[in-house]
Amino acid sequence: MDEVEKKKFPQTEAEIKELLQKQDSGDGNEIPSALGVHYDSSTVTMVVTLDLPKEAVGGQTTIITGDEKTVRVPEPKVGHATIIQGRVLKHLASKPVTNHNRITLVNAYAVAAPAKLDNTALTSTKPSVLPRARFDLFYRDWVDYRFRKLEACLKVVRRNVVSDYEAGKGFDQEAFVTKCAEIENYLKKCYDEMECVNNPPYPPPHFHTPYADLP
Ligand SMILES: [Fe+2]
Incomplete structure (x- = not known):
């Protein structure tokens, strides 16, 4: 990233804090993200953080609560995981406001009991549109x-x-x-x-x- 690009991101601690607060008090759809507000196609999802530098601020999995407010799942440390009911809760993968890398592994779980049918869906991967x-x-x-x-x-x-x-x-x-x-x-x-x-x-x-x- 060159000097001009760097200036697009908050430089001081105060600027970082201010930007985070602004994002969190506004519409979740406006939060810069690797994957915008969505429901998952799987019943329960586990997001494991693979890479997020210590100095990064932001980059949490962010949930839209029942009153349409945003909540960041705290401490997305490397090796830690967030488990969410992906078919029930809207959420997004927020970008660190400090523009650091955020790499995650996403795993899906569904009910195993044979008498129960799960609610998994084909939402984004479908042969009617993809090669x-x-x-x-x-x-x-x-x-x-x-x-x-x-x-x-x-x-x-x-x-x-x-x-x-x-x-x-x-x-x-x-x-x-x-x-x-x-x-x-x-x-x-x-x-x-x-x-x-x-x-x-x-x-x-x-x-x-x-x-x-x-x-
Ligand atoms: Fe998701």
Whole structure:
């Protein structure tokens, strides 16, 4: 970075503090970020800090709270991790105000119990818009993961229906219909973003919709 570029960033401690306060008291959408306000495609996300120099200020994972305010997750030290409910909380990857590097590793988690279907989504990686050849491995993994979950879930539902009947409990029609609707929705989410006729804009409007206005 040359001297002219350096001057675009705060130089003194007071300037750094002032800029941070200004960012934090304003709209989260205006905070400079490596990845702007978004929901994740995975149920629970762990962000591990791989590189953030000690002298860096800022660079935290920043969450938009229920009242649409911003909160920085403190102490993003190297080797430390932030775990967030990425499908529920809007958040962003803030850039250090001192313009230092911020490198993270992002890992995703979802429910493992076979009877439970997770809420993972294909939001940004989809074959209707991205070059197929580069992402075919991802789609293979996506289908493998989703269908394994589906197979396990179907097996549990079938076994429970049979064993409940054998145990003299009869057939719970309402529970079965509810579960089938859940499975139907899960299957639809496996492919709906892949359909060329369904190519919603990115970022989706709900990334910038206040929580209170969500359907
Ligand atoms: Fe995220």
